[in-house]
Amino acid sequence: MNNLSQVWSKRFNHYLSEVQKYMRFVFTGHLALVLVFVTGAVGYQYSEWLKVVDRSFPAEWLVAIIVGIMLAFSRPTTLLREPDQVYLLPLETQMGYYFKKALDWTFWSQVGIVSVLYIVGIPLLNKVTELSSGQIWLGLALVIVLKYINVFIEFNYRYALRGKFVSIDRFMRMILSILAIQTILTEQFLFTMVYVVLLLLFHFTWRKSVKEQPIPYEHFVKLEQNRMMAFYRFANYFTDVPHLRGAVRRRVWLNFLYALVPYTKNNTQGYLIFRTFIRTDDHFYLWVRLTAISALVAAFVDMPIVILIVSAAISFATTIQLKYALLSSKEFRMDMLFPVDSSMRTKAVQKLIRTFVFLQAVFVLLCSMGDALFYLPPVLILLVSELTFHLSKNPNNA
Amino acid sequence: MAVLELINVTGGYTRKPVIKDLNFTIGQGELVGLIGLNGAGKSTTIKHIIGTLIPQQGEIKINGVTLKQDIDAYRSSFSYIPETPVLYDELTLKEHLELTAMAYGIDEKTMKERASQLLSEFRMEKRLNWFPSHFSKGMRQKVMIMCAFLVNPHLYIIDEPFVGLDPLGIQSLLDQMDEQKKEGSSILMSTHILSTAEKHCDRIILLHDGRVRAQGTMDDLRKSFNMPSATLDDLYIAMTKEQDNE
Numbered sequence: 001m002n003n004l005s006q007v008w009s010k011r012f013n014h015y016l017s018e019v020q021k022y023m024r025f026v027f028t029g030h031l032a033l034v035l036v037f038v039t040g041a042v043g044y045q046y047s048e049w050l051k052v053v054d055r056s057f058p059a060e061w062l063v064a065i066i067v068g069i070m071l072a073f074s075r076p077t078t079l080l081r082e083p084d085q086v087y088l089l090p091l092e093t094q095m096g097y098y099f100k101k102a103l104d105w106t107f108w109s110q111v112g113i114v115s116v117l118y119i120v121g122i123p124l125l126n127k128v129t130e131l132s133s134g135q136i137w138l139g140l141a142l143v144i145v146l147k148y149i150n151v152f153i154e155f156n157y158r159y160a161l162r163g164k165f166v167s168i169d170r171f172m173r174m175i176l177s178i179l180a181i182q183t184i185l186t187e188q189f190l191f192t193m194v195y196v197v198l199l200l201l202f203h204f205t206w207r208k209s210v211k212e213q214p215i216p217y218e219h220f221v222k223l224e225q226n227r228m229m230a231f232y233r234f235a236n237y238f239t240d241v242p243h244l245r246g247a248v249r250r251r252v253w254l255n256f257l258y259a260l261v262p263y264t265k266n267n268t269q270g271y272l273i274f275r276t277f278i279r280t281d282d283h284f285y286l287w288v289r290l291t292a293i294s295a296l297v298a299a300f301v302d303m304p305i306v307i308l309i310v311s312a313a314i315s316f317a318t319t320i321q322l323k324y325a326l327l328s329s330k331e332f333r334m335d336m337l338f339p340v341d342s343s344m345r346t347k348a349v350q351k352l353i354r355t356f357v358f359l360q361a362v363f364v365l366l367c368s369m370g371d372a373l374f375y376l377p378p379v380l381i382l383l384v385s386e387l388t389f390h391l392s393k394n395p396n397n398a
Numbered sequence: 399m400a401v402l403e404l405i406n407v408t409g410g411y412t413r414k415p416v417i418k419d420l421n422f423t424i425g426q427g428e429l430v431g432l433i434g435l436n437g438a439g440k441s442t443t444i445k446h447i448i449g450t451l452i453p454q455q456g457e458i459k460i461n462g463v464t465l466k467q468d469i470d471a472y473r474s475s476f477s478y479i480p481e482t483p484v485l486y487d488e489l490t491l492k493e494h495l496e497l498t499a500m501a502y503g504i505d506e507k508t509m510k511e512r513a514s515q516l517l518s519e520f521r522m523e524k525r526l527n528w529f530p531s532h533f534s535k536g537m538r539q540k541v542m543i544m545c546a547f548l549v550n551p552h553l554y555i556i557d558e559p560f561v562g563l564d565p566l567g568i569q570s571l572l573d574q575m576d577e578q579k580k581e582g583s584s585i586l587m588s589t590h591i592l593s594t595a596e597k598h599c600d601r602i603i604l605l606h607d608g609r610v611r612a613q614g615t616m617d618d619l620r621k622s623f624n625m626p627s628a629t630l631d632d633l634y635i636a637m638t639k640e641q642d643n644e
Contacts, residue, residue, distance in 0.1 A: 248488045248529060268501040271493075272486065279488040334484055334545070337448055338501035339473035 004094055008101045011079045022235035046120075050127055059128040060185040063121035068178030070114050071146055072170040074154040077109065077227070078102045078220045085217040095215060099155070107151045111144055118143050131185065142184050142192070146177050149199050156206035163219035173199065236282065247281045254278050260355065261348075268340050269348035273326060277352055283325055290318045291360045298377060299367035307377050311364055315357060315381040319388040322353050328395035350389060357385040399462060401426055401475075401553050401584040402447065407456035409446050415454060416442045417608040424553070424584045429575060431595040432588040433630070434605035435638060440588040441481065443605070444557050447586070448478050460553060474502060476553040477546040481561075483538035485530040491541055492526040498545040509548065516544045519570050535562040547574055554578065556587040560594065572598060596630035604637055611637055 079102065088095065118140055125136055150173055157169040180195035232241045257278065261270035277283045294314040298307050326349045335345075361378035368374045400423035410416035417439040424430050434440050445451040447458055449465045449472070457464055460475045489497065499509035517523045520540045530538060539562050546554060554575070560568050575585055575598070589595050595602065596616060603613040612622050620626055623633050 248531065250529075263496065263500060263506050265500055265503045268497065271497055271500060272489070275493065276486070276488050332450065332480075332484060333486070334478075335497075335501065336450070337473060337478060339470045339503075340501055 004091065004098045005101070007088075008079075008098055011081075012101075012105065015079055019231070022231070022241070026235060047123075050123055053124070053127060055128060057124075057128050059121070059124045060182050063118065063125060064178045064181035064185065066121070067114050067118050067143055067181055068174050070117060071143070071150050071177040072174035074106070074110060074147070074150040074173075075223065075227070076103060076151065076155040076158065076220070077106045078224060080217060080220045080224055082221050082225075085221065088217075092215060103151055103155055106155075107148055110151065111147045114143055114147055115140065125185070129185070131187075135185075135187070139181065139184050142181065142196075145196075146180060146199070149196075149203055150177065153199065153203045153206060156203065156210050158219060158223075159216055160206050160209045160213060162216040163223070172202070176202075248279050249281060251278055251284070257355070260351075265340065266344070267348075268338060269335065269344040270351055272335060273345070273348040273352050277322070277326065277356075283322065286321060286325070287318060287356055287360070290314050291363055294360060294381075295363045295367040298364045298371075304371065304373055304376075307368065307371075308380060311377040312380050312384045315360065315384040316388050318357060318360060319353055319385040320392055322356070323349060323389060323392060324395050326352070346394060353385065353389060357381060399426075400424060400459075401428075401461060402586060403457075403459040403462075404443075404447075405457045405459075407443075407446060407453045407458060409451055409453040409455075410442060411451070413454075415608065417446070420456070420608075420610055422603055422610060422613055424586055426552075426584055427579050427582050428600045429579055429585045429587065429598060431599035431602045432586060432605060433590075433592065433595060433602055433634065434588075438605045439608040440605055441557060442608075444478075444555055444586075444588060447555055448476070449473070475551055476555055477502075477549040477551045479539075479542045479546045479554070479556045479559055481557040483535070483542045485533075485538055485541055487530055490527050490529055491522065491533075494541055494545055495548055498548055502549045502551075504548070504550075512548050512550070513544070516547055516574075519574065520544060520567065536564055536567060539563055540567060543571055543574075547578070550578075550583075552583060554583060554585040554587075556585060558589055559587065560589060560591045568594075592630040592634055602630065604634070606637060 078099065122136055125131055125139075126133075131139075153173060154166075154169065158166060176195050176199050180192050180199070183189070183191040183195065235241050258271075258274060261267045261274050263271075277287075291314075294311050297310045301307055301310075327346065361381040364381060365374065365378040368377055402424040404420045404422050407420040408415045408418050420443060422430075432440050432443065442451065446453055447460075452465075460472050463471050465472045485494065486497075495513045496509065499506075499513075504512075514523075517526070520543065522537065522540055522544070525533070525537070530541070533541070539559070543559070546556075559571055563571065572594075575587075579585065587595070587599070601613065601615055602619060604611045604619070612619055614622070616630065619630075619633050620628055623636055625632060625636060628636070
């Protein structure tokens with residue numbers, strides 16, 4: 001017992017530090033600013049709308065549906081890992097303790113979202129319904145209880161069916177949760193009781209069938225991997241996540257670009273770099289995103305100074321990010337043994353960046369056609385990129 | 399002249415050496431087996447030879463030059479097949495072969511001739527345009543093997559080649575090695591498959607605790623262990639027991 005509690009707390013701490021490490025980058029980035037701005041704007045719109053909302057607006061249904069949908073998504077956070085299928089196997093019968101800890105954390109980490117959604121709905125309920133504040137808070141208590149039940153049902157259901165037909169379970173719980181919230185907000189307490197009892201019945205049925213089955217490690221491990229992968233991918237938009245391997249796609253329609261690196265010994269690294277860049281989603285979509293922003297600004301913004309600043313900033317970002325992505329690497333690769341000059345890789349990356357920054361400049365030029373001084377942003381893009389490449393340090397020598 | 403020469407080589411990952419005072423040579427057309435327990439220093443020795451680790455003391459020469467003296471000549475003289483295949487996720491099988499050929503300055507025509515022969519030998523012709531993510535461990539291993547033989551160097555350095563290969567793959571690899579030997583290439587191969595090593599290697603180097611415990615032909619080894627009719631398995635076990643008793 002003591003052992004498993006240590007296992008859990010060790011993992012939990014590791015997980016928290018991992019999340020914190022990357023969230024720091026996320027929130028010190030431009031996203032934090034965007035979030036504050038968006039929340040402010042949405043809040044303002046909401047309060048303006050509350051002033052004019054009609055008394056017949058179905059507020060109970062709206063709150064019940066939004067919170068009910070979120071309640072149904074109660075994916076368990078087990079923090080199980082691949083080796084567990086081997087090493088924790090002898091502890092199968094004691095795993096109940098571990099899972100209890102895991103589900104407690106699942107509940108606490110997810111109860112905030114539904115509570116906040118409900119609380120956001122309170123001004124609307126106050127405005128539209130006749131509910132007393134006691135009754136409204138009773139609703140919140142029910143939401144919290146429902147979350148607790150939902151977390152346990154989803155876990156047991158996944159356990160019993162080894163991850164199959166999860167959407168059916170979610171749909172059933174969503175309907176029951178919505179109805180339970182709607183009825184408590186319309187003071188039909190008897191019905192509320194019925195729905196909650198139905199959920200509990202659901203819960204006990206699955207819990208019983210869980211007891212007859214071995215732990216579905218494969219499913220839970222996969223679930224954990226997907227969850228962490230999604231998190232890393234998200235974090236990767238803001239910083240470089242080292243153990244994230246980008247997906248690879250062939251992108252045959254760009255094959256013509258390989259003509260830029262014909263078959264000669266001097267092009268060895270170029271051959272590799274061009275294919276790596278074009279086929280790795282992370283690198284390629286980085287360029288697509290940044291180029292799209294630059295082109296859209298050039299097309300739709302009327303202030304030349306803004307266009308110049310944005311295109312210069314994006315040229316800088318494109319160059320520095322690609323340089324780091326393609327040059328920094330500590331893993332062993334076969335090309336490290338090739339009998340070719342060691343500066344060849346840097347030169348190849350420079351050629352690639354020149355090619356794709358040139359393409360970025362062409363897109364921006366096409367989008368700013370017709371403006372006065374339309375030729376300035378593309379020239380600036382090329383200039384900034386060259387300067388950035390030469391003045392930034394080589395990540396391999398850092 | 400020796401193709402590969404290790405002179406008093408001491409080295410490791412940190413200051414604490416893993417391999418100590420290694421001395422051995424490999425002559426032209428020789429197949430030499432590097433044998434030792436897990437952790438004996440086989441892979442560390444190989445990493446020093448291919449130049450990803452630099453010796454703390456001593457010298458390693460291929461065709462008479464060290465890595466420092468002429469990095470291009472040193473690197474073009476050997477090809478390496480690692481224990482765990484190292485492939486580029488974003489290159490197809492065909493592109494792995496092309497990239498390798500480009501790096502070693504092999505012209506396109508020669509590359510195509512050699513590649514088509516290797517592809518049919520290892521039964522991989524139909525997978526030319528596949529990415530490595532669709533390959534099994536054995537197929538990945540075959541890609542590495544084909545790239546190495548495509549180069550046709552003076553020296554092959556092969557780390558534990560048989561694990562993960564199917565029996566036909568193993569046979570093809572042994573055939574290729576024989577052929578290269580006949581043409582005068584030398585091979586250093588580390589392995590745990592002792593029966594294969596005994597059958598195919600001209601000489602054996604027994605490595606234990608980072609030192610060369612014994613080296614020579616099977617007959618030399620039998621004499622040095624005083625076990626006249628022993629197999630390599632017997633000698634290997636005798637060596638480890640002897641060390642345990644020390």
